[in-house]
Amino acid sequence: MAPANRRDVFEQFVMTVSAVAELTPHMRRITFHAPEFGSYAVTGPDEYFGLLMAEDRELVMPPDDRINVRTSLRNMPEDVRPDLRWYTVRAHRPKAGEIDVDFVVHGDAGPGTRWARRAEVGSTAGFRAGGSAYRPVGDTVLLAADETALPALAAILEAGQRSVHVFVEVPDESFQVPLPGEVRWVFRGEQPPGTAVLAAIQEAAPSSVDYAWACGESGLATGVRRHLTKDRGVDRKAIMFSGYWRVGAARE
Structure with a gap:
């Protein structure tokens, strides 16, 4: 696989919801504030982080070992262990000490979407720094995404680093969001995830591709x-x- 962008220090701290906005019927933007965001730095446009959440109880952060957050969580008692899910830093404003995170909401399919649907100003959650994956090379770049990868895709396109060929598969028109540049939207309908976008790529993608980024449902x-x-x-x-x-498993 193509190399990702790495970081040496994995910051971990508590953040507070400072704003909530409904972007579409399926996407909710939550703004988080923490003083630590003033010195935090992203490694790439599709920067991801670990969201630590506790439902209906006080948030207890895992030991800050700076190495493996999953190991730290496994070693915590189950009754205080927070849930961990990974999301994209949609925007980072160091001077304000804020980040925006766009959540695709779909019922109560998993702890991440349950938390996001109920979050309000003043809610707290944990932040665990991650990394980023987008590291293009060459002149011809292909991007493929579904609705869950739209925040990362939007951040990549706004970075405007290269001429790209973009293919996005969503369930239907109601999942579309404004994106810069030319985007080929395809609608999944009742097809298995990935079927529609693969057909579009086979039909319209350039014959030669130097770098590709494909994120969304596993298939x-x-x-x-x-x-x-x-x-x-x-x-x-x-x-x-x-x-x-993954189809059949709780979405994160």
Whole structure:
């Protein structure tokens, strides 16, 4: 897989919700404030972080070992252990000590979406620094995403670093959001995730691809990668792919 952007220090702290906005019927923007965001720095446009949440009880942060947050969580008593899910830093404003995070909300499918639907100004959550994956090379870049990867995709496009070919699969028109540049939207309907976007890529993607970023449902990410490597001869080390969720499992 293509190399990701790494960080040496994994900050961990408590943050407070300072604003909530409904962007679409399916996407909610939550603004978090913490003094630590003043010195925090992202490693790339699709920066991700660990959101630590506690439902109906006080948030207890895991030991700050700066190495492996999952190990720290496993070692905590179950009755105080927070849930951990990973999200994109949609925007970072160091002077204000704030970040924006866009949540795709879909019922109560998992702890992340449950927390996001109920969050209000004054709610608290934990922040665990992560990293970023987008590290393009060459002149021809292909981006493929579904609704769960829209925040990361939007941040990548706003960075405006290269001419890109963008393909987005969503359930229907109500999931569309404004994105800069030319975007090919396809609608999933009743098809398995990844089917519609793969067909669009097979039809309209450039014959030569220097770098690809494919994120969303697991089948979408792996299907796009398989097509690019087997059918177009793209180097595996030039493809960044990540399954944000999987059909049949709770979305994060």
